[in-house]
Amino acid sequence: MTDHIRAAVVGSTGYGGVELIRLLLTHPKVTITSVISSSNAGEPLTAGYPHLQQALPVETLDGVDPAIIREKADVVFAATPSGVSGKLVPQLLEHEGLRVIDLSGDFRLKDRAAYETWYKHEAPPQASLEQAVYGLTEIYADQVRGAAFVSNPGCYPTATTLGLIPAVEAGAIDRGSIIVDAKSGVSGAGRGLNIGWHYAEMNENFKAYKVNKHQHIPEVEMVLGERAGEPVTVTFTTHLVPMTRGILCTMYASVADDRFLSEDAWIEMYRSYYKDKKFVRIRDKGQWPATKEVWGSNYCDIGFSVDPRTRRVTIISVIDNLVKGASGQAIQNLNVMMGWEEDLGLRLAPVYP
């Protein structure tokens, strides 16, 4: 088993990349050897992110032969936008022995036509789509172990699918009745400026966006359908909340089996399903998780309420979008790929308040 590896982070000046760097700096088996972005070449990372106080100079990808990246790194984290990853990753994968973990949406959907419908640009080559292992670690660790290329799940799909998979697998809910009401902090949109989320637009505001059009809908349906063994559709509405980090998904479905008309039954089912999973915490009866209770950590917390009057269950799941929704899950995948303990570098209690 390899005991120590060198890592490059591409997209190092974005929120996902910089959170990866923060976490990797404490990882006992990883040394960061390259931080790469499309601009800021030659500047220390500290110029944009003084909280890190790292002398690492930012390199630019322009004109850099992926062979040079390979010389300096054993694993590359691509924290780059959709479309950029789709072109970069296939070039990286040509280099023998280089492992890649991509944080974008480019390699999650196996169906190129579906990708082009939802992402509105050309899909990556079929061969690299087939090579990508979908890294929802709690569910697909067997495929992730030893993989060369992992596609990290989206932030909303992580919170949604971890909250629904045990229910769809058990047939506890009517699979056609699922409604997901999802809310995200603004860091989910990245560091780039946009009129829709500057301070005056977001402060004291709460808004829905991409209603029935969000690119994470096919990803959620792909995972739930695969686990259910039959197609699953969801109504999925995303909202922006005036906070920095966190995703909270409130999920509603009709209970399909009378054994699941009590909270105790849900808690028992989920605790049993996730019993060996370090990063999923099932709340006690009457406790619904809040985003701050997982802030800065790799946890996904889940709570339940069942209404016998309407025969509907309400499932509430929370994650930190930048950790379990992106960089923390990427490190969890690296640990599993390498055969290391799954929580290396991730033994973080949430920051509170």
Ligand SMILES: NC(=O)C1=CN([C@@H]2O[C@H](COP(=O)(O)OP(=O)(O)OC[C@H]3O[C@@H](n4cnc5c(N)ncnc54)[C@H](OP(=O)(O)O)[C@@H]3O)[C@@H](O)[C@H]2O)C=CC1
């Ligand atoms: N933010 C989140 O909560 C989550 C994000 N993701 C995904 O992770 C990826 C990164 O997101 P996030 O960090 O939020 O985005 P940001 O917009 O904050 O950062 C994007 C990064 O990519 C770099 N970049 C852009 N174009 C290129 C290029 N052509 N070559 C090299 N680097 C480039 C940027 O560098 P520069 O500034 O120099 O151009 C920047 O470092 C995206 O695919 C996103 O969808 C996934 C889950 C959650």
Ligand SMILES: CC(=O)N[C@@H](CCC(=O)OP(=O)(O)O)C(=O)O
């Ligand atoms: C708040 C916010 O804008 N969030 C982004 C999530 C982006 C993201 O994580 O994109 P991928 O998972 O597709 O890479 C969005 O809703 O599009």
